[in-house]
Amino acid sequence: MKKTFLSLLLFSAAVCVTPASANYFSNPHIGMNLNIGSAPNPTPAQIRAAETVEERTPVYTQQAELFPPLPPAPPPAVVGRMVARAPLPAARNFLVFFEFDKSNLSGEAREVVAQAVSAARQSGQVRILVTGHTDTVGSFRYNQALSERRARSVKSEMVRLGLDKNEIATIGKSFSDPLVPTGPGVREPQNRRAVIDLGDVPIASAF
Secondary structure (H helix, E strand, O other): OHHHHHHHHHHHHHHHOOOOOOOOOEEOOOOEEOOOOOOOOOOHHHHHHHHHHHHHOOOHHHHHHHOOOOOOOOOOOOOOOOOOOOOOOOOOEEEEEOOOOOOOOOHHHHHHHHHHHHHHHHHOOOOEEEEEOOOOOOOHHHHHHHHHHHHHHHHHHHHHOOOOHHHEEEEEOOOOOOOOOOOOOOOOHHHOEEEEEEOOOOHHHOO
């Protein structure tokens, strides 16, 4: 009896001092069975450490290795070529407006005349004709004289700005050629005007 009890006691001690490198039949902590073989199975502490490292390892690291970032897109290609546009033609006609029954130039009218003179100098191929007009208030004879005074007033300003008076012709048309058609006796501001026409004959060859 004593020998049997001693044998059981030694067997129990042998089981309790089993080295860490021995094989384990099962691991209740992780719910899995361990195979018995010649290589030592990991201890429960080693298994818990491996689980901790695996939990901390982000999944996207493996995805980044499987799907590397795409290269940057190339810059958009230039389609076609820029086509040089022809410059717009210079203005050939300028309108100078007057107050009712007046032939003197306002400040705004002088600016328009200055623009016409500048255009005449830049083109070099011009013939200048100034035509005076009136509205329909008054007689045709009176307005004829008024339209001629308006044309001469514009010519005088152009000469003052440096153009040759012999290269500028003037005429008056009374109210026979209105910009805005009206009945008789109507004060229409747009009909009280002078038109500066820059032709295409050199000034030196103009009448």
